[in-house]
Amino acid sequence: MALNRIGQSTIVLPSRPKLVSSAAIAGKKEGEGPLRSEFDEIIEDDLFGEETWEKAESRFQYTAADLAIKKAGLTHAQIDAALGGDLLNQIMAASLAVRELHTPFIGVYGACSTMAESLCMASMLVDGGYLQSAVCTASSHFCTAERQYRFPLEYGCQRPPTAQWTVTGAGSVVVSSEEKLPAICCSTHLTLGRIVDMAIKDANNMGAAMAPAAADTLCRHLSDMNRTAADYDLIITGDLGQVGHDLLLTLMQERGQPLDPARYMDCGLEVFSPDQDTHAGGSGCGCSAVTLCGYILHRFARGELHRVLFMATGALLSPTSTQQGDTIPGIAHAIVLEAES
Amino acid sequence: MALNRIGQSTIVLPSRPKLVSSAAIAGKKEGEGPLRSEFDEIIEDDLFGEETWEKAESRFQYTAADLAIKKAGLTHAQIDAALGGDLLNQIMAASLAVRELHTPFIGVYGACSTMAESLCMASMLVDGGYLQSAVCTASSHFCTAERQYRFPLEYGCQRPPTAQWTVTGAGSVVVSSEEKLPAICCSTHLTLGRIVDMAIKDANNMGAAMAPAAADTLCRHLSDMNRTAADYDLIITGDLGQVGHDLLLTLMQERGQPLDPARYMDCGLEVFSPDQDTHAGGSGCGCSAVTLCGYILHRFARGELHRVLFMATGALLSPTSTQQGDTIPGIAHAIVLEAES
Numbered sequence: 001m002a003l004n005r006i007g008q009s010t011i012v013l014p015s016r017p018k019l020v021s022s023a024a025i026a027g028k029k030e031g032e033g034p035l036r037s038e039f040d041e042i043i044e045d046d047l048f049g050e051e052t053w054e055k056a057e058s059r060f061q062y063t064a065a066d067l068a069i070k071k072a073g074l075t076h077a078q079i080d081a082a083l084g085g086d087l088l089n090q091i092m093a094a095s096l097a098v099r100e101l102h103t104p105f106i107g108v109y110g111a112c113s114t115m116a117e118s119l120c121m122a123s124m125l126v127d128g129g130y131l132q133s134a135v136c137t138a139s140s141h142f143c144t145a146e147r148q149y150r151f152p153l154e155y156g157c158q159r160p161p162t163a164q165w166t167v168t169g170a171g172s173v174v175v176s177s178e179e180k181l182p183a184i185c186c187s188t189h190l191t192l193g194r195i196v197d198m199a200i201k202d203a204n205n206m207g208a209a210m211a212p213a214a215a216d217t218l219c220r221h222l223s224d225m226n227r228t229a230a231d232y233d234l235i236i237t238g239d240l241g242q243v244g245h246d247l248l249l250t251l252m253q254e255r256g257q258p259l260d261p262a263r264y265m266d267c268g269l270e271v272f273s274p275d276q277d278t279h280a281g282g283s284g285c286g287c288s289a290v291t292l293c294g295y296i297l298h299r300f301a302r303g304e305l306h307r308v309l310f311m312a313t314g315a316l317l318s319p320t321s322t323q324q325g326d327t328i329p330g331i332a333h334a335i336v337l338e339a340e341s
Numbered sequence: 342m343a344l345n346r347i348g349q350s351t352i353v354l355p356s357r358p359k360l361v362s363s364a365a366i367a368g369k370k371e372g373e374g375p376l377r378s379e380f381d382e383i384i385e386d387d388l389f390g391e392e393t394w395e396k397a398e399s400r401f402q403y404t405a406a407d408l409a410i411k412k413a414g415l416t417h418a419q420i421d422a423a424l425g426g427d428l429l430n431q432i433m434a435a436s437l438a439v440r441e442l443h444t445p446f447i448g449v450y451g452a453c454s455t456m457a458e459s460l461c462m463a464s465m466l467v468d469g470g471y472l473q474s475a476v477c478t479a480s481s482h483f484c485t486a487e488r489q490y491r492f493p494l495e496y497g498c499q500r501p502p503t504a505q506w507t508v509t510g511a512g513s514v515v516v517s518s519e520e521k522l523p524a525i526c527c528s529t530h531l532t533l534g535r536i537v538d539m540a541i542k543d544a545n546n547m548g549a550a551m552a553p554a555a556a557d558t559l560c561r562h563l564s565d566m567n568r569t570a571a572d573y574d575l576i577i578t579g580d581l582g583q584v585g586h587d588l589l590l591t592l593m594q595e596r597g598q599p600l601d602p603a604r605y606m607d608c609g610l611e612v613f614s615p616d617q618d619t620h621a622g623g624s625g626c627g628c629s630a631v632t633l634c635g636y637i638l639h640r641f642a643r644g645e646l647h648r649v650l651f652m653a654t655g656a657l658l659s660p661t662s663t664q665q666g667d668t669i670p671g672i673a674h675a676i677v678l679e680a681e682s
Contacts, residue, residue, distance in 0.1 A: 001356060001470055001518045001520075002470055003470045003471075003473055004469065004470045004471050005470075005471075009421065009445065011471045011472075015342060051665070052665050054661055054662070054665065055665065055667075080350065080533075081533055085450065087431075088659065088661070089430040089431070089659045089660065089661060090428075090430070090450065090452065090657065090658065090659035090662075091450045091657075092657075092659040092661060092662050095536065095657040095670050096662070096667070096670070098536055099536040099538055099670045102535060102536075103535065104350065104533035104534060104535050105533070105534065105535065105536055105672060106449070106451075106458065106462065106533065107449060107450040107451050107458070107657070108447070108448060108449055108450065109426065109431065109432045109448040109449065109450045110447075110448050111431065117447065117448070121447065121462070124465075124466055124469060124471045125465055125469075127469065127471075128345065128465060128466075128468065128469030128470075128471070129342055129343055129344045129345045129346075129469075130344075130345050130346075130352045130465045130468075130469070131352075132344055132346075177342045179342075192421075192422055192445035192446070192447065193445060193446065194443060194444065194445050194446065195436065195439055195440040195443075195446055197440055316431065316432075316433075316436040316448070317431065318429065318430045318431035318433045319430065320395055320429070320430060320431075320433060321395070321431075321433050321437070324392070324393050324395065324396065326396075326437070329436050329437070329440045331446060
């Protein structure tokens, strides 16, 4: 059987599945940041009217998915599957959100790479004709992440300079082959991530843990495609933050595939401004999700972008693995988005 | 674009992706059960030589995946992706296992439906030519599940009669379109699960929480396929246990699609014998994984089965959602396995 593959491990999507709509729902701090005008809604209440932060995170995810589906002009019943996840134990935010959508559910876990993982999966499943329309969704919440991964917020712990600030927000995008729906952009190729672990143990330095995985995926992608970074308007990482961003520039330089800093952007550095005191930048599944589903897809819609590589990164640690002294496995999934030609 | 679909929501796999090899690694108690002769290895040490139960669970998953790949005659480098998950927070067992495989990784979370979810995903991705060979993997461990979901084992808590016993073990199966590899059986159709929540709140009665989801998927599947249960040699649920098993029989009777008890089997009731005192039966991702990758695929190899519906069920609760008073969302993914015609 013919494989939809180019090079060693990059997957081709011959039908160019369409990203037809998206929604980004952001929290208060994110709504005070540089991307404020790109979000569909800014929710000032960190509980979003719910009783707990976890249920609030799920409300963010449901609201984003519901709005993306509505913006596509579709009903929930026309969505063949929701692919989603988050950072919460047992991806509780996604499960409770999709419970309200009543669509088939493919739960994914890729830590902060979730938006890219779900978009890769949905693109293949739509390309292959297994799904006609799918919604991809991811969320994070500062308050749920802090208490799950670090300390109760009430402790008021001091954060080291390498720490990143988990984005409160959710992004959703509808991928569809429905003929009547116009595309914001199309997905054309993807490179699935391998786990790379450079023995980083500091859960407050995720950028360093994830950058080598980003370099691995990016080098494999460029080599498979016989391209250089210059073939992309933008190469976009998910949430490497300042530390990981700088490290990726160094790693790519060392590997002979240098990135032009002017055409390389990290969502973690876009979502907050330096004066918001987040230290190394934003993080969480919601970081790349709101940046993609707000800012980046809007730039496609405005005709400012023609071809980007969206590569969200994940640190596959758990509080348990950290407590047991394990190192932090990193992963990065990359997908090429192109304007409809 | 033509959809690979039959009926409302069942997906067709025109190329009939092959399940080419499998491995089931079971724990001591499972190795004392009725399926003992179907397992590749029985590990007496619940720590599997590791320092913690979580790392041991990961060792189970790695061992199963590695053995399944070897039995297919493939190297790790020939596996285009590992699709896997488990019950641990942040699917730590799968992440640490795939870190050692060095393959691309698609992390999935479907609670105890994980084996069916990963097999559905891999079957579509191989059918569509996006992957040539993929390994699907899932695990659970009694000791990690008890302390994560319930109480420290050291408490010696009494278990109610509706409780199930989390299986210690892992199963892996290689799905491939590689021409030279013979098939144990093929996947031909699948029906993705929707979340069904009948407001069960008792985390010690998962069978009742999952049975309605199983009924939903099964009714949709049979209706889409224009089949009855009699068209299958076996309909196999993942880990409904005695309570869920009986409930599914009742639900299907009520919906006018009665199951023949002689051709309906629940992995949770197969893996342990009543005298092993597990109360309502086995559970956990490992339950359906070791039963599929051991017993069921062996029965295909022996020519005893020609067409089955494998439908693993998941209870998408988290300890946090339980503590916050939420009800238990259930899901069931179904895939048709047929002997190579």
